[in-house]
Amino acid sequence: MAVKDYIRQRFFPHMWCPGCGHGTILNALLRAVETLGLKKQDIVMVSGIGCSARISGYVDFHSMHTLHGRALAFATGVKMSKPELNVIVPMGDGDALAIGGNHFIHAARRNIEMTAIVMNNRIYGMTGGQFSPLSAHGSMGTTAPYGNIDHDFDVVELATAAGATFVARTTTYHVHELSDFIAQAISHKGFSVLEVLSQCPTHYGRRNRVGGAVDILKTYKNNTVRIGSDKKQENPDLIERGVFVKKELSEYCREYDRLIAREHREAE
């Protein structure tokens, strides 16, 4: 199938701004689905609120557009009732880690088989450029006109500590890596977290004077390295890309099925 067979073409051109990284993530997601040979009816996209959440409206899979920050809770319900489906949850940085911070860590702790894609543009884009828990210390936002005094989360460290069994990071510049990591995350039998650095030229770019989409993509190219690169030793400010965690642990839906089966046997 061609990439365009997986989208709802009637909604294009999409509503994202020119140069928005979220479109590139959609692009890579469709290629990952094509590579894995998944059928449209075997995938559910469950999203919350924000620019990132609009992605579920553009894909021609089963889709649910739910409450701000609560997509993982809805997705847990979907997965528990239909464990055979591939559940993908695209989230913005604020949606995932501010409003949905608790859902995020507990979904990771439970190790329920679904894929959380954190589309990290370091700002609330849709509502006008407020700072998020992933906005760096000192960055500008409409709610931080003199610079942000908060410190940001490291999504990879947070997800790892919360117990996610697949944790990876890449950017919208590294497109081959992006579709490869999405495919790996979907295939993983457990809770997968993929952080994707994604440019918001309209709000983050303008407010922080870092230029347009092309300029931000160049920073992704120049300021990130693969895990284990020697360059990181020389320059600790570089952001690492790659698969940080990939481990096996009993999965929540399978544990639940085993529990039910065991109790039925004992009751007989």
Next chain:
Amino acid sequence: MKKKQYKGHKIERSWCKGCGICVEFCPKQVLELDAEGKVSVARPQDCICCKLCELRCPDLAIEVICTEPGTENGHE
């Protein structure tokens, strides 16, 4: 190994928002933005079928059509 053969770019003009990502990161400078600020194929003869423009396009507006080595027809 035989190379892929370039057959053309298929551009969805109404989807292109003119961000210029494809133009900037094309390794062979094949693409340009036209007078209306939309992507156009200025130097098709230089295309090497890497498809980076197609993969990076946030608007899903570009498709590079190339034949795979050993096949007759265009592979999309």
